[in-house]
Structures are given as C-alpha cells and as structure tokens.
Amino acid sequence: MSDIKIKVEVCYALPNKQQIIALEVAEGTTVFDAAEQSGIVKQFPELDLATAKMGVFGKAVANPKKEVLSANDRVEIYRPLIADPKEVRKVRAAKVKAEKAADKTH
Template sequence: MENKNNTIHVEVAYALPDRQRIVALEVPDGCTVRSAAMQSGLDKQFPDLDLTTADLGIFGKSVSSPDSQALKSGERVEIYRPLIADPKEVRKQRAAKVKARKDGR
C-alpha cells in the first residue's frame, strides 16, 4: 500500500515507575529517532525529561545515533531514563553480601 502523504506511523514511549505514556505519531518519511521523540510532546507531560540528551532506543535496543538514524513505519521509539546505580556495582555489592553471609556461618 503506497503512502501518498510520505508519512509513516510510529510510537514514542516513556515510563516512570508509577506512570507511562505511549504517543502515536504520523511523521515524515525519513524522520529521525530524536526528531520523533521531540515531536511526541512527552517533555511537556514529564517536566524533568530532557529529550535533547535522553538515551533513545527502538523496541528495547539502544540507538547509538538517534540524531541521524531514520525510523521505519511501525517502530516504537523508547526514551530511557538515566540509571540510578551502575548495574555492575550493584551485582558486586550483592555478591559481597552473599559471601559475607556464607563466611559468617
């Protein structure tokens, strides 16, 4: 089916632990990942969200060049929150606690 308007349908998603939003958009064919995020208006619904610097992905896979990667119709852009803790450090601390419990027996 040919798209006469040269637009594609995409979604942009953002979530906090207690609240999430998915916005459906019609964007020009060739629209970049970052541009779709900016057009979503989610930064107005989530005041602490900075779309100019946020990490972005498509269907759970991080995008290394969101300012130049073009979207395909049907894709979902995901806006990622910054990590609060380094996952490697958390695993190290958890392993140290388990080891300390075993050594304490």
C-alpha cells in the first residue's frame, strides 16, 4: 500500500438506523479493508463483513477483498434480502392474473 491517503465513505443502513462514516485510507485499499477500517461493525454488531455483499456507489462488487477504491468512493454494505425479488414478482403476477380472470367471470 501507498503512503498517499484518499478519502472514502463507508455506509450501512437498517430500516431504523443509518450510518455513513468518512475516513482516510491508504491508496490501494480494498472495499473490504475500508469497511473493516471504518469500525462500522461496532455500531452494527450483527453485521458480518466476511459474508456481507458490498458495492461502490450502488454498483455491486463481485470481490470486495480485491476491488481497490478510488478517492471519494462510497462503500455500501448491503443487507441480506428478506424475499427473493423473482419470487415476489411471480406471486404478484399470479395475483393480477387471478384478479383479471375473476373479473371476466362477472
């Protein structure tokens, strides 16, 4: 890593609590390393950085331990999904289809 420092932010949000932590890290720091260095786990003890999905400015990162940050990047730590979006869409589409079928019979 370099002696040059860059500014980045690390953020995580729950429905009732959000946190953005600004910090300076060495140039060459990875997404994962910045998340660790931010100390965000102290505020969200349930957060497991080793398994958490992460991204930079809304774009998911495939490997947070290898993705190197640039100055002013915002690391986002994502919560696990409660429901599979594909399943939710299927259920919604089936409901709409059933409602249309019921309307045709009246």
